[in-house]
Amino acid sequence: MKLPFAESYKMKMVESIRKSSWEERVEWIKAAKYNLFNLRSDQVFIDLLTDSGTGAMSDKQWSALMLGDESYAGASSYFKMKTAIKDIFGFDYFLPTHQGRAAENVLFSAMLKEGDIVPGNAHFDTTKGHIEFRKAHAMDCTIAEAYDTTNSFPFKGNIDLNKLEYILENNPREKIPLIIITATCNTPGGQPVSLQNMKEVYTMAKKFGIRVFIDSARFAENAYFIKMREPGCQDKTIREIVREMFQYADGMTMSSKKDAIVNMGGFIGLSDKELFQQASIYNIMYEGYITYGGMSGRDMNALAQGLYEGTEFDFLETRIKQVAYLGEKLDEFDIPTQNPFGGHAIFVDAKRFLPNMPKEQFVAQTLAVELYLEAGVRSVEIGALLADRDPVTRENRYPKLEMLRLTIPRRVYTNNHMYYVAVAMKNVYDRRFDITKGLKIVNEAPIMRHFTVELERVQ
Numbered sequence: 110m111k112l113p114f115a116e117s118y119k120m121k122m123v124e125s126i127r128k129s130s131w132e133e134r135v136e137w138i139k140a141a142k143y144n145l146f147n148l149r150s151d152q153v154f155i156d157l158l159t160d161s162g163t164g165a166m167s168d169k170q171w172s173a174l175m176l177g178d179e180s181y182a183g184a185s186s187y188f189k190m191k192t193a194i195k196d197i198f199g200f201d202y203f204l205p206t207h208q209g210r211a212a213e214n215v216l217f218s219a220m221l222k223e224g225d226i227v228p229g230n231a232h233f234d235t236t237k238g239h240i241e242f243r244k245a246h247a248m249d250c251t252i253a254e255a256y257d258t259t260n261s262f263p264f265k266g267n268i269d270l271n272k273l274e275y276i277l278e279n280n281p282r283e284k285i286p287l288i289i290i291t292a293t294c295n296t297p298g299g300q301p302v303s304l305q306n307m308k309e310v311y312t313m314a315k316k317f318g319i320r321v322f323i324d325s326a327r328f329a330e331n332a333y334f335i336k337m338r339e340p341g342c343q344d345k346t347i348r349e350i351v352r353e354m355f356q357y358a359d360g361m362t363m364s365s366k367k368d369a370i371v372n373m374g375g376f377i378g379l380s381d382k383e384l385f386q387q388a389s390i391y392n393i394m395y396e397g398y399i400t401y402g403g404m405s406g407r408d409m410n411a412l413a414q415g416l417y418e419g420t421e422f423d424f425l426e427t428r429i430k431q432v433a434y435l436g437e438k439l440d441e442f443d444i445p446t447q448n449p450f451g452g453h454a455i456f457v458d459a460k461r462f463l464p465n466m467p468k469e470q471f472v473a474q475t476l477a478v479e480l481y482l483e484a485g486v487r488s489v490e491i492g493a494l495l496a497d498r499d500p501v502t503r504e505n506r507y508p509k510l511e512m513l514r515l516t517i518p519r520r521v522y523t524n525n526h527m528y529y530v531a532v533a534m535k536n537v538y539d540r541r542f543d544i545t546k547g548l549k550i551v552n553e554a555p556i557m558r559h560f561t562v563e564l565e566r567v568q
C-alpha cells in the first residue's frame with residue numbers, strides 16, 4: 110500500500126484554545142461592530158484571520174533566540190541575516206525593518222514621488238496603501254484568468270505582458286520607477302507567478318530601463334508551486350528555484366512574518382549600492398540604525414534560521430498539502446472556492462456562495478460573520494471592504510472577486526481543525542438561503558478602512 114502523507118514535524122509545546130456558545134458569539138460580534146479584527150483572540154476557537162506572524166517557530170529558531178546579539182551596531186545577528194539573504198536570494202545589500210510594510214515605506218520613500226505609476230500584478234493592500242499615500246498609482250496588470258474562480262490556470266498570479274507593455278509604452282520612463290511582482294499574489298487567492306513570466310517581465314522592464322522588485326512575503330510557496338507545476342522545474346530544488354526567481358529582480362521587500370516563519374520582522378534586499386545608500390537614510394529615520402532596523406538581535410537570528418527552514422521542500426509540502434486538504438473538504442461539500450488552491454489560504458467565492466446578496470451589503474464580510482457565529486472560526490474578507498474607496502472619486506470600489514479567506518498559520522493547526530472548519534462552512538452553506546441581509550458601514554477610516562471599520566446589520 111502507498112504510504113499516506115504525514116507532517117514533517119512533531120509537537121513539543123501546545124497552547125489551549127477555547128470553544129464558545131452561539132449566544133456568546135452573537136454578543137461578541139455585535140460588540141465588535143461586525144468587524145472580526147475587533148474580536149479578542151479568546152473569543153475565537155480557530156483563528157484563520159491571517160498567516161502573518163501567527164506561525165509556530167521551531168526548536169532551532171527558539172534556540173537561535175538565545176544567541177541573539179543585542180549590540181546596537183554590527184551585531185553578529187545582523188551578519189547571520191545578511192549571510193542568509195545572500196545565500197538564499199543572492200542580494201549583496203539588505204536593510205532590516207520591523208515588518209513588511211516598513212520595508213515598503215522605506216523603499217518607496219527613496220523611489221516614489223507624486224504622480225508616479227507602479228505597475229504589477231495585484232498589489233498587496235499595504236503596498237497599495239503606501240503607493241496611494243504618496244499620490245502615486247498602483248496599476249493592476251494581473252492576467253484575466255485570475256478573476257475567474259472556475260478557471261484552473263496554474264499561474265494565476267502572472268502579469269499580463271500586453272497590459273504591462275501598454276503602460277510602459279504610453280507613459281514617460283521617469284514616471285515608472287519600478288514594477289512590483291507579488292509572489293505569490295495574495296489578492297486573487299495566493300496564486301503563484303511562473304518563472305517564465307518573471308523572466309519575461311524582467312526582460313521587458315530592462316528594455317525600458319525600469320527596475321523590478323518582488324514583494325516576497327510568500328516567495329517560498331511560490332517556488333514550491335513552480336517546482337510542482339512549471340514544465341522543466343520538477344528536478345530543481347526549492348533553493349535553486351528561489352535563486353532563479355530573484356535573478357529576475359533588482360530587489361525585494363519582505364514580510365518575514367509569512368515565509369520566514371517568525372512572529373515579527375521584515376527587510377529590503379537590493380543589488381544596487383546607490384539605491385541601498387539612499388534607502389539607508391530613510392531606514393535610519395523610520396526604523397533604526399541600518400544593522401538592526403527595528404528588530405532585536407534575537408529576532409534577526411530567528412529570522413535567518415526561518416529563511417532556511419521556510420525553503421525546505423518537506424516543510425513546504427506539509428504546509429501546502431494542509432491548505433489543499435481544507436480545499437478538498439470544501440470541494441466535497443460543493444462549496445465554491447478559488448481554483449487551483451492557493452499557497453497560504455483557501456479563498457471561498459462569496460458571490461457564488463450568496464448569489465442574491467447585493468454587493469453594496471459586503472457579501473464576503475457577511476459570510477465571515479456567519480462563519481464566526483456558526484463555529485467560532487475567524488476568517489477575513491478579501492472584497493469590497495478591503496478594496497476601499499477610489500482615492501480620487503472617493504466612490505466605493507467593488508472588486509471582481511468577493512472572497513472569504515481561510516488563512517492557515519504555519520505549523521499551528523492539525524487536519525482535524527481543518528475538517529472542523531470545513532464542516533462549519535458546510536453548515537453555513539446549508540442555510541445560505543436564509544442569509545438575506547448583509548451589512549452596512551457606520552464608521553470608516555480614510556485609508557485601509559477594513560482594519561477599523563464599524564458595521565451594522567442591514568434591517
Ligand SMILES: *Cc1c(COP(=O)(O)O)cnc(C)c1O
Binds near residue numbers: 292295365
Ligand atoms: C504581509 C504582506 C505585506 C506587508 O507586510 P507586514 O509584515 O504585514 O507589514 C506586504 N506584501 C505582501 C505580499 C504581504 O503578504
